[in-house]
Amino acid sequence: MAGKKKEKDTESGGGTIALNKRARHEFALGERYEAGLSLQGWELKSIRAGRANIGDAYAVIRGGELFLFGSQITPLIQASTHVVADDRRTRKLLLHKHEIDKLIGKVERDGYTLVPTAMYWKRNKVKMELSLAKGKQEHDKRDTARDKDWQREKQRALRHRNKDA
Incomplete structure (x- = not known):
């Protein structure tokens, strides 16, 4: 038992770095994939x-x-002076x-778009x-907004009903 370590899923202060909240509103999301990012040192520090x-x-x-376009990683002021930091450079996934x-196959034939969500x-x-996503x-x-409002109202009504009972 001494050899087992408790493995943490997240390191360096929390799991989520950035979310794309607008993606759920703009797109109907389907299958999800996890991809690694090819980053430079200054990007990791940022x-x-x-x-x-x-x-x-x-x-x-x-x-x-696979390449990621449009993501922004703002360089730190303390970033190295010999590296030209481009905050919106294309990154390889x-x-x-x-x-x-x-x-x-999905993107070219079926008309899907690849949207980063997190x-x-x-x-x-x-x-x-x-x-x-489509x-x-x-x-x-x-x-979608109407369904979300209905679910919220339903939860409120159930909570209120359970509180009275």
Whole structure:
């Protein structure tokens, strides 16, 4: 028993680094994939300081590889002076070849989009959660909002009823 260690899923102060809350509103999310990120040293330091944003990000498959566009990692002031820090540079996403092949079929044939929904720590590595998504029409967004409001009202009514009983 002395050899067993309790394994922590998250390192360096919490699991979630950045969320794309707008993705749930703008897209109908489907299958989810976990991808690694190819980062430079200054980017990792900035992420540890909480300076990452994936609100406008999207993923594209080019030449059999997966790339992340539009994510912003703001460099720290203390970043090295010999490195030119580009906060919105294209970053490579790391997935197995068979997963990329499956994604190529879904994106090219079925018209899905790859949307990053979360960036988080997993065993001292930065991971990105990607979702296969289809864009929502305006009426779909209204339906989603109406359903969410109905669920909230239903919970309130049940809570109120249980409180009286």
